[in-house]
Amino acid sequence: MxxxxxxxxxxxxxxxxxxxxxxxxxxxxxxxxxxxxxxxxxxxxxxxxxxxxxxxxxxxxxxxxNYEMYSQGDGQEQSIFLDDGAMPRSERLLSNVMNGYGLPDSGSLIDIGCGNGSFLKVAHRVLPKLKLTGVEWDGRHKAMIEAIPGVQAFIEFDALNDTAIYEVAVLIHALEHMEAPREILSRIARLLNDNGHLVIQVPDWVQNPLDLVIQDHAFHFSQNSLQYLLGQVGLRIAELHNDWVPKEISLHAVKNGSDTVKPDIVHNRPSHRDLTDGIGILSGFIKQCYDSFGTKPFYVFGSSIGAAWLASHFDEQITGWIDEDPIRQGRTFLNRPIHSPESADRSIPIAISLAPVVAKKVFSRMRNLGFSIGAVVGLQD
Structure with a gap:
């Protein structure tokens, strides 16, 4: 088929x-x-x-x-934990963009799929001269977006004016939801001025097979496929990374790049074997949970996608969540408490349901804290 x-x-x-x-x-x-x-x-x-x-x-x-954005953190964007400490995802992305090819410090920026405004808040703090516009598919966050300093307008997507011109456009965890990504990117390219910038971030299914089971993601990108897609709309890639934020692809493209832009970035094309291996990792993790926990209760590390996905399979056995993000600690997720690693009961075993590249590091940290770890995504062998 x-x-x-x-x-x-x-x-x-x-x-x-x-x-x-x-x-x-x-x-x-x-x-x-x-x-x-x-x-x-x-x-x-x-x-x-x-x-x-x-x-x-x-x-x-x-x-x-019934969409609820970052409900487990009272609407606050999740933090990304790397060797240099924790930082909200939007802040880490913009910091890497500015330390790399950079963005203009004046003009206008449009955030398409702005959610509740996490990136717009960071953009105003880092680039206060930019005039900001937020775009969403409905108006549920309209008042919240319009209250952000630097925001000039909130627009629902269907009312977007194709004659407006911007210096910067961003699509952060939005493109994967869209049924016609090439048409959307072509439209955005027309919104940019002659030297305009486009910043995209999407999940990387190669690094994180959990992305495959997110029901409302229409598309699942690799670095290679995203590069192909940008080439279809005539934008040149300045930077393309999957390590700025682990398990995410971060892309910075320009409309008319200078000679410093690398237009021929090449990445290995993922194979059908990579896909079956990724599905095998998820299936193996579920089996590992059955083998390790039986019908006994256990904690799940994290309180995001991987944790909710595991609850689809083991809802009755999960007794709570462990999260290193202080914003989430002490709150509830799926009607169960979110513990800090320090406050969690060491007698209850843990499942680590995260992207393998992240899960391996968490496994080491939790083991060093004395937890019994029964199952880890990507560590089935």
């Missing part, structure tokens, strides 16, 4: 079908979801897409109707 055309590389074969069942799903706002389904893998560029039919659209309608 095949789809028609890959929107990233234009291949006539949209992709070979892969069934994620019996793995269950999760929503992008961190709620368990009772099913997964078919995905399609493009062997030419490595792009993966969901089966974008009416059933999937109805799922998305239900998910977005």
């Amino acid at each position: 095949e789809t028609s055309t890959c929107p990233a590389c234009g291949s006539g074969r949209g992709g070979d079908a892969v069934d994620l069942s019996p793995l269950l799903g999760v929503t992008s706002d961190c709620k368990p979801w009772s099913q997964s389904g078919l995905i399609y893998f493009c062997s030419r560029c490595g792009l993966i897409q969901k089966q974008l039919n009416e059933s999937w659209r109805e799922d998305c309608r239900i998910i977005y109707q």
Whole structure:
């Protein structure tokens, strides 16, 4: 079974079908979801897409109707923990952009898929002369966005004026939700001035197979497929990284780059074997949980996507969550308490349901604190 055309590389074969069942799903706002389904893998560029039919659209309608952004942190963006300490995701992204190719310090910036304004707040603090515009698909956060210093306007996507011109556009964890990514990027490119900048961040399915089971993600990107997609709309890549924020792809493109821009960045194309290995990691982790915990209660490290996905499979056994983010500690997630590592009961074992690149580091930290760890994504052997 095949789809028609890959929107990233234009291949006539949209992709070979892969069934994620019996793995269950999760929503992008961190709620368990009772099913997964078919995905399609493009062997030419490595792009993966969901089966974008009416059933999937109805799922998305239900998910977005009750969407809660960062509910486990009282609406505050999650922190990213690296060797240099913890920092909110938007702040870490913008810091890397500014330390690299950089952005203009004046003009206008449009944040498409601005959510509750996490990036806009950071942008005003770092680049206070920029005039900011937030765009979302509905107006539920309109008053919140308009109250952010530096914001000139909030616009619902359907009312976006295609004649407006901006120096900077950002798409942070938005592109993966869109059914027509090439058309969206073409439209954004037309909104940029002749020397405009585009900053994108999306999940990296190669580093993080958990992205595959997020039900409302229409597409799952690799560095290679995202590079193909930008080439389709005539933007030149200045920087493309998957280590600025672990398990995320961060891309900085320009409309008319100078000779310092590297237009021919090449990344290894993920293979069908990479996909089956990723699915195998998730299936192996679920089996490891059954083997390690049986019917006994256990903690889950984290309180985001991976934790909610594990709750889809083991809801009754999960007794609580362990999180290093002080903003979340002492709160609840899925009606269970979020503990700090220091306050958690050492007699209860832990499952670490995170991207493998992150899970390995957390495993070492928790083991050094004396926890019994029963299951870790990517450490099944």
